[in-house]
Amino acid sequence: MDSAPTKLEYYTDMLKLRSSATVLSFFKVDDRRQALVLDSTVFHPQGGGQPADTGVIAVGDSELKFVVEDVRLKDGIVFHYGFVDSSAAVSESEFEKGKEVVLSVDEPRRKLNSRLHSAGHLLDICMKNVGLGHLEPGKGYHFPDGPFVEYKGTISQTDLQNKQIELEREANALISSGGKVLVAVLPYGDASDLCGGSLPDYIPQNSTPRILKFGDNPGCPCGGTHVDDISEIISMKVSRIRTKKGMTKVLYNVE
Template sequence: MALCATKLAYYDDMWKLQCRAALLSSVEGDDGRRALILDSTIFHPQGGGQPSDTGFITDAGSNFKFVVEDVRLKDGLVFHYGSFENSTGDCSPELEEGREVCLHVDEPRRNLNSRLHSAGHLLDICMQNVGLGHLEPGKGYHFPDGPFVEYKGAIPQSEQQDKQKELEIEANLLISKGGKVSAAVLSYEEACKLCGGCLPDYISKSSSPRIVNLGENPGCPCGGTHVADISDIRSLKVTQIRIKKGMTKVYYSIGP
């Protein structure tokens, strides 16, 4: 029997680190990894330039502990990959469908990933504010080992050093001012209004995109997790601007 799509509970509350859910299935993937599938999850799966959450899952009676090492979304289902603590070989708990389980997201990792992801979107806003809004946003990479945002179009070499400084100053000014961060799933028309009048071509007009707003700035479509307030990013450093084949990559880091 086909399983119902996993409810992405972090869409509604990006800061919730513990919750309960119902177990739908325990499966073994093609690579031999064990995965738990639940009816809903607060674990963010890897995607959108953001690494997955980690943490652990227990049942309501704490009869087992499943350590979550990786989370992936496929065909509407979220797979929580990991292993049962203190289990060996084929010795794993009997897991019946519908069993209530408790989810625990690793807080330091979630906070770091959210700060990195939010910093990437903040740079999109700064690009507009320093006069580089003509560059079309591309993909972003918000992993700790070298985050960047990418844009279609190039900054002239003679301007790169000045723009790098301007972006960093603008970003830290916005961080110091702060501003509430929110997210909501909206109709296409409502989403367009919040995002400055248009959405990227890859978003279907029949869809209901999730829009993230950083303060009073225009929103952007995003499925990731973010800080509760812009000030939670703490600080941002633009480490490099690299131009290659008509594309601009702005590399950045965040403070401790």
């Protein structure tokens, strides 16, 4: 597909839930689903351990609504997958190239996903605070059906239960204290300084990473959506810590 990269509205404003955009293409995917490609979007695509936003895309004041069920990012282009609301007695040609549309993200889903994703980053901070800083963050899964963060390294079986209690206590103490959550796209050197002096190897040195910062704690690179203040996580339950094959997995949920 010959299109410019999609402008990511949520990238600079994580709290934004409504925006306008221009249709670039609209096509059929299978017998049920269709896809919309726009010049910009406020919808967060699935990725980085975070599920996709859902919601609706409308043509101005028209009754025609495109129901967004899934969102994916490929080669810089965001694809909105879903279907045209069958109750609308309006031609689907209204989604032709050049049309102006209004995007509305499902707010409860976005807020839950942002809380879960933020809680995963908060765990990274708490791991260091309870003496587990030697474990390197690996994969994160911040979906409602079973969120977890996986770390490279292990801890002894005798420490698992004690650390689980300490970790949950530390997380909820930080949540109670609160603190602004900030994001900024920065030159590599500034981003590195904000993250404690280094960045992961996968980030190119000539890039401008997006950095997430929880209160006064060191920042970290992340492209997802998050809460505006740590207190919005409300509370966290660390349901289990397990260690196997050189990895430690911390399972959690927000309540």
